[in-house]
Amino acid sequence: MNSEIYRETILEHYANPVNAGDIPDADATARDFNPSCGDVVEIQAKFSDGIVKDIKFRGEGCAISQSSVDILLGIVKNKTIAEVENFTTEDFLEILGIELSPLRLKCALLGLNTLKTAVHTYLTRV
Amino acid sequence: MNSEIYRETILEHYANPVNAGDIPDADATARDFNPSCGDVVEIQAKFSDGIVKDIKFRGEGCAISQSSVDILLGIVKNKTIAEVENFTTEDFLEILGIELSPLRLKCALLGLNTLKTAVHTYLTRV
Amino acid sequence: MSLNAEKFREDFPIFKRKINNRPLAFLDSASTSQKPQQVIDAIKDYYEQHNANPHRSIYTLCDEATQIYEKAREKVAKFINAKSDKEIIFVRNTNEAMNILAYSYAMENLKEGDEILLTIMEHHANIVPWQMLQKRGVKLKFVDINDDGTLNLNQLNEMITKNTKIVSVTHKSNVLGTVNNVKEIGRIAHDNESIFIVDGAQAVPNMPVDVKDLDCDFLAFSGHKMLGPMNIGVLYGKSDILEKMEPFMRGSDMIKEVQLTETVWNDLPWKFEAGTPNVEGAVGLSAAIDYLSKVGLSEIQKHEEELSVYAMEKLNEIKGFKPVFNGTLKNGVISFNMVGTHSHDVAYILDEFAVAIRSGHMCCQPLMRRLGMQSIARASFYLYNTKEEIDTLAEGLEKVNQVFKV
Amino acid sequence: MSLNAEKFREDFPIFKRKINNRPLAFLDSASTSQKPQQVIDAIKDYYEQHNANPHRSIYTLCDEATQIYEKAREKVAKFINAKSDKEIIFVRNTNEAMNILAYSYAMENLKEGDEILLTIMEHHANIVPWQMLQKRGVKLKFVDINDDGTLNLNQLNEMITKNTKIVSVTHKSNVLGTVNNVKEIGRIAHDNESIFIVDGAQAVPNMPVDVKDLDCDFLAFSGHKMLGPMNIGVLYGKSDILEKMEPFMRGSDMIKEVQLTETVWNDLPWKFEAGTPNVEGAVGLSAAIDYLSKVGLSEIQKHEEELSVYAMEKLNEIKGFKPVFNGTLKNGVISFNMVGTHSHDVAYILDEFAVAIRSGHMCCQPLMRRLGMQSIARASFYLYNTKEEIDTLAEGLEKVNQVFKV
């Protein structure tokens, strides 16, 4: 049934995101949209010694897109850049552990795509 | 049967048009194409005292388009401009007396449309 | 009810489909409509009996395909009461029609300092093409809405100036349901010697539209929103303006004679139709018009109004249901949000009940910003919808509240 | 024969049709092909089971329509061996694809003094769009043909200059049947740093085409010539070039974010697809590709060659039969004239025998002038054609001679 994807954790991260906010002196910022629904995510990250020191997001959108990015940032914080680069869609979906229809998949992956862009932006600049 | 439209008169006018040629001091010239097949007709006409004094054509195309314009010019020569203006598609098709499919109709009427343009050109100029 | 939706539903094969073991409640016809058997059969019959490339040769099939294509054009002309079928250009959809006008009318005729007057309720199809003109110094101006979701006509009167060369307005809003007084707007535009364009994508499927009565210069609409196939639409234009316009798409069929470096354009309407035409689409649109005409556009409009009244009554009882406007507009479009739940999640949970609604920005981001919303849920009704489906919608919204603990 | 055309014919409902009491001998597939039941059923199934506006919401039907649409894109990508489905833009037909390139590539990148190199055998679709560039001082140059109907590659080598920014060539001529060595032409173009465009309208339906092997920058083709529905076609483009291009059609779906005065474009390929997409067309094209792949493009090519050889033998016996070239090219296209009879009259009399051929200028007026002809008759073959149909064609041509007393 569709509504089963709204697990307690999802709803909790949606209602009370732990990684929402700004990083004033961020090393990299990336922003992406889901063109079909208008969901938006902006990620700001701070790196040092090849490690994700701090990472936050701002966004507007559905429970899936917003809770996913919140969960995602929790995972990657304090990981090495290499680990983030090797972190795949499949890895992330396994952690989320909910079954998603193809269009909902886009919601869930908006944050991950934006994260990859942020890292890429950082790497091509340093 | 299709080939019945190729009456003796049609084939005769196609093989030996009587109104083909140029009028060096023509009062009006008009040229039109059938876009689908490339058939082309150019009509030159000389008027005086409101009468079609002389009228000739040049053209390239199928037996229907070329014989039709030749027959048409024979009909309108020496007629008054008013008579030509009142000469309808129906009048002409009745004289032709052959049954035409819609696309062949375009062939048969290429000359008549060009003639109307020539008369119109003349009238708007004098 | 005046219109027997149950009877019409039988003509639409897709309603035999079950989703999550429930009958499909398709409340998204403002996005695209479903197709009756008559339209599907018309397409099938065309390919099984008459298919050929029209205009190009003179064998029987080619003759038939040409007649079928041009008869469909005549049918469209009659349907919107155009003066002549020369004024009917077959396009892909409303978006393409607007692009023809932006490229072939505006880019050729407007210059720095000129203005295009739009409204804040326009669909992206009637905004983004015009933005192209900005790079040559043409200014876009947007008339606002009133607090009840109607267009602010006073403001329109104030904003129109001697520099306003084009006024382009939607006949009916796909978000608000607002039906604009396009006849009055057209009068204002013409008094100002502006070209007047109507986006008919939402109006033509749902109410009688008469271009002579409206006296618009152009009208654009899409077949797929009015029971017809995808990828066929119409640009109506007054022939004297179309005659003077440059073609848009260039290539075969839109020419009379091609030389290496110059070309004589074909007559109207073919001047604007390049390449192999979409006979199939025209056939399908023609069958759709037959269907709509038999039901009656006024009947459809009335039916949608009845459903809107019923829905507002029913939905207003649900906790957290917030319509975009307080339901003063009853035109078959109900845009709303559920407090505490994003529209996307609303749509997703409704799918469990086989209820299909649109969620997101509705291709109207400027309007969304004006409304202070990022996203919206929309239920829209058509001739095949019933009160039972609205009951199911209500049931689904209760579940939304339950899942999101509202 | 290697390919069992009789068996394939059974899949095409239109061949049940009789014209003048004779079975239809459709020898005009180079204009448009007939459709197998599989394609017609795919369209029907889409509308009866899955129809929705893709990309826009998240209910089941919308999800399905989106998957169906994007899967069709993947299928096309594989069919022509593109690197990624991002490189596949769904268009209306080959004409539109060329217009995208003329408006969004050439108008943005070419300037006075630049040149576009075409050939004299191009279809209007690959000539007329480029003429637009002339008004900004871009020059069009046309490579000639040799006496045997092949392209004059020496001349191409001579005509290409540092100013040649675009080389656009048909893979296969719709009049001559010539298959150009586009791989070699591409090499020449790229050595010269020119963009290389291939008009694949005739090649893609009739022989294996591999964009990686050809290394073309763009390839355009039409679904309706390859068993697919009307109004779906493909523009393939290398993604790095497409990325840098401005969009063509503007409006909904091709955007990420719309502000009143500016807009963020969507990613590839959607940046080039404005408005409600043609899922139906994509579904039909996908079914057509399945059909063609099962038969095998090389098999089809061989079959057409066999029919060409047979036809030239048979037709050369007929008084007054004059092929445009002496039958050295056996690629399923036979263009000819009958001495003393205009091609239009030839086609008309053949219709009495239910033989459908094309007559006229073939949308190739510059080539016609080069050949010194005003009009031409053309028989073209596809997988469903048989030797018996060629016999009927011969019978019909005898009748032509009889009527016109040749």
Ligand SMILES: Cc1ncc(COP(=O)(O)O)c(C=O)c1O
């Ligand atoms: C070589 C060639 N290019 C382009 C076209 C145009 O195709 P369409 O009419 O589908 O745009 C054709 C079709 O006749 C063709 O043969």
Ligand SMILES: Cc1ncc(COP(=O)(O)O)c(C=O)c1O
């Ligand atoms: C008011 C309005 N205009 C234009 C469009 C665009 O229609 P299409 O996608 O068929 O081009 C729509 C469809 O959503 C609409 O509602």
